[in-house]
Amino acid sequence: MNVRDLLNTKAEAALEAAGCPPGTAAIVGPATRPEFGDYQANGALGAAKRMKANPRELAQRTVDAMALDDIATCAVTGPGFISLTLADTFLGEVLAQDTGIERTGAGQRIVIDYSHPNLAKEMHVGHLRSTIIGDALARTLEALGYEVVRQNHVGDWGTGFGMLVAHLGDVERAGDPGREELKDLERFYQEARRRFAEDESFAERARDVVVRLQQGDDEMGAIWQRYIDISMSHCQEVYDLLGVSLTPRDVRGESAYNDDLDTVVEELSEAGLLTEDAGALCVFLDEFRGRDGKITPVIVRKSDGGYLYHSTDLAAVRYRVRELAADRVLYVVDARQALHFRQLFAVCKEAGYDGSASLEHHPFGVMQGPGGRPFATRDGNVMRLTDLLTEAIDRAREVVAEKSPHLGADEQARVARVVGIGAVKYADLSKNRTSDYVFDWQAMLSFDGNTAPYLQYAYARIQSLFRRGGVDAESLTGMPTIDTPEEHMLALTLARRQETLEQVAAQAMPHFLCAWLYDLASAFMRFYENCPVLEEGPTHNSRLLLCRSTADGIRTGLGLLGIETVERM
RNA sequence: GCGCCCGUAGCUCAGUUGGAUAGAGCGUUGGCCUCCGGAGCCAAAGGCCACAGGUUCGAAUCCUGUCGGGCGUGCCA
Numbered sequence: 001m002n003v004r005d006l007l008n009t010k011a012e013a014a015l016e017a018a019g020c021p022p023g024t025a026a027i028v029g030p031a032t033r034p035e036f037g038d039y040q041a042n043g044a045l046g047a048a049k050r051m052k053a054n055p056r057e058l059a060q061r062t063v064d065a066m067a068l069d070d071i072a073t074c075a076v077t078g079p080g081f082i083s084l085t086l087a088d089t090f091l092g093e094v095l096a097q098d099t100g101i102e103r104t105g106a107g108q109r110i111v112i113d114y115s116h117p118n119l120a121k122e123m124h125v126g127h128l129r130s131t132i133i134g135d136a137l138a139r140t141l142e143a144l145g146y147e148v149v150r151q152n153h154v155g156d157w158g159t160g161f162g163m164l165v166a167h168l169g170d171v172e173r174a175g176d177p178g179r180e181e182l183k184d185l186e187r188f189y190q191e192a193r194r195r196f197a198e199d200e201s202f203a204e205r206a207r208d209v210v211v212r213l214q215q216g217d218d219e220m221g222a223i224w225q226r227y228i229d230i231s232m233s234h235c236q237e238v239y240d241l242l243g244v245s246l247t248p249r250d251v252r253g254e255s256a257y258n259d260d261l262d263t264v265v266e267e268l269s270e271a272g273l274l275t276e277d278a279g280a281l282c283v284f285l286d287e288f289r290g291r292d293g294k295i296t297p298v299i300v301r302k303s304d305g306g307y308l309y310h311s312t313d314l315a316a317v318r319y320r321v322r323e324l325a326a327d328r329v330l331y332v333v334d335a336r337q338a339l340h341f342r343q344l345f346a347v348c349k350e351a352g353y354d355g356s357a358s359l360e361h362h363p364f365g366v367m368q369g370p371g372g373r374p375f376a377t378r379d380g381n382v383m384r385l386t387d388l389l390t391e392a393i394d395r396a397r398e399v400v401a402e403k404s405p406h407l408g409a410d411e412q413a414r415v416a417r418v419v420g421i422g423a424v425k426y427a428d429l430s431k432n433r434t435s436d437y438v439f440d441w442q443a444m445l446s447f448d449g450n451t452a453p454y455l456q457y458a459y460a461r462i463q464s465l466f467r468r469g470g471v472d473a474e475s476l477t478g479m480p481t482i483d484t485p486e487e488h489m490l491a492l493t494l495a496r497r498q499e500t501l502e503q504v505a506a507q508a509m510p511h512f513l514c515a516w517l518y519d520l521a522s523a524f525m526r527f528y529e530n531c532p533v534l535e536e537g538p539t540h541n542s543r544l545l546l547c548r549s550t551a552d553g554i555r556t557g558l559g560l561l562g563i564e565t566v567e568r569m
Numbered sequence: 570g571c572g573c574c575c576g577u578a579g580c581u582c583a584g585u586u587g588g589a590u591a592g593a594g595c596g597u598u599g600g601c602c603u604c605c606g607g608a609g610c611c612a613a614a615g616g617c618c619a620c621a622g623g624u625u626c627g628a629a630u631c632c633u634g635u636c637g638g639g640c641g642u643g644c645c646a
Binding site: 025027029030032033036040042045046049055077078079080081118155158159160254277278279280282284288289290291292293294295296297298299301302303304306308309312335336337338339340342363365366399403404430431432433434435436437438440442443446447448449450451453454456457458460461464465468469503507511512515518522525526528529530532533534535569 | 570571572573574575576580581582583584585586587588589590591592593594595601604605606608609610611625626627638639640641642643644645646
């Protein structure tokens with residue numbers, strides 16, 4: 001149940017009954033301080049101003065008109081706020097009737113464009129954020145009932161692949177089936193580039209390969225395909241290690257749109273959008289005119305006839321709207337491409353490619369290494385994602401070995417993987433910033449504060465409680481009785497799950513879910529300190545129910561972020 | 570030059586169509602285990618929300634300007 005929506009609806013009805021114009025916003029949100037209750041409605045203040053009425057009097061009339069039944073109590077506080085406090089019996093019922101996440105998104109289709117590594121090279125730390133933020137959104141939206149179509153728009157086309165395919169062809173002719181050389185994509189890429197720079201005849205062949213590829217040459221296409229398959233399998237290994245839900249079925253790379261590019265140009269031309277400038281086909285839109293009077297154009301086709309990322313992205317929008325019937329298309333892409341997307345969406349609008357779909361760029365800042373410096377290895381190269389994840393697991397293993405010597409070697413290894421990977425993902429997902437974010441091993445693995453290990457620990461602790469008490473959590477029945485302040489706060493937090501998830505979906509911001517999980521774990525820890533659970537007596541079953549709801553909330557919540565839990569750690 | 574984003578506690582970050590006394594965590598200091606896992610809990614200290622104006626009953630939030638930082642900017646993606 002979306003409690004916030006429920007209260008908001010009731011508050012808006014009451015505002016209208018109190019004399020406000022229909023549609024007056026109640027603005028119900030969590031209370032800013034505990035002494036103001038659980039939720040507060042701020043709408044009466046603004047409404048009173050517009051009506052030139054006394055805010056406290058209007059708020060009081062609203063309170064009098066509130067049809068809350070036994071859901072909550074409310075009162076006017078301060079200059080005209082309405083404080084709402086949920087009834088303990090209501091909270092108990094909400095938890096007892098909770099049958100899981102409500103599928104409020106049923107019937108809507110959302111395309112999410114994320115990860116999109118460049119297959120010319122190995123995945124590096126720069127691909128991490130898009131991959132895990134996109135994946136968390138995909139999982140969360142799916143849980144809410146949306147039909148999610150994952151689109152991994154991999155970079156598998158363009159001039160760079162000429163030299164790679166030419167080089168692979170040479171390597172294969174020399175006897176190596178290619179697999180050996182391609183084990184290290186980074187080295188293979190450097191080698192191809194070295195030849196391209198030093199050997200003019202090779203460079204010429206590489207350029208010829210690009211042309212032949214675009215013309216649909218079978219032989220070159222076969223070599224290209226072998227290269228892509230191997231590179232893609234590297235990516236899949238990273239996805240599997242990272243615990244990301246992407247599969248080969250979600251791949252629809254730049255090459256997939258090759259045959260649509262001429263059509264896009266034709267359609268834009270028919271729409272009267274194209275201008276030839278210095279041999280290139282451009283779209284000049286007035287909204288991209290700066291104070292200096294110049295317009296930053298969108299180049300759809302280069303003067304040599306080649307295509308650019310704008311062209312491919314236009315074709316992709318066209319496909320996603322027409323073929324995939326998307327209601328929303330979410331681009332989880334680096335903030336540095338903000339201008340590109342503003343232009344892309346503007347052109348799509350002009351060309352009618354967006355239909356009735358909402359095209360949204362959800363940007364994020366670059367990940368910086370410790371100390372706020374660019375994330376690089378000692379020799380100055382970009383760090384491979386595999387190396388980063390391996391280090392995370394290694395670091396977690398050290399901590400686990402120290403803190404959990406009671407676990408066997410296999411279990412320690414499993415816990416280290418779950419904790420290490422979870423720490424990396426959560427550290428990223430818990431931040432809202434569109435600006436850059438600083439990667440800090442110590443903070444994410446410190447096992448204190450708003451981190452994945454803290455949440456995983458809270459979960460494991462509840463499982464331990466069940467084991468110690470000989471409780472089969474699944475068999476528990478009944479309704480929890482909420483009594484103490486700690487129980488109230490815990491139950492309230494649990495009841496806020498649905499509204500939190502809907503907020504994540506609406507704004508494409510997973511950090512709201514992280515904040516909720518941290519609130520939940522914190523509320524549980526306080527409850528745990530103050531309310532004996534296993535003590536026999538009238539509170540026994542009720543508190544076990546709260547424990548179960550908390551454990552479920554943490555496990556499924558982390559699951560929506562793509563993070564696992566363990567029963568012991 | 571033009572454009573976009575950002576500036577909140579020593580550090581990393583929250584702050585929900587503008588709302589009450591700006592909140593967490595880390596770090597610091599001090600408490601709490603004969604008690605369900607101390608990877609925990611409680612408390613204290615720490616802020617002219619970059620600066621200056623403006624709008625408003627009310628501004629970290631909206632507008633203008635200044636300073637500082639990051640990024641982008643017609644044929645890479």
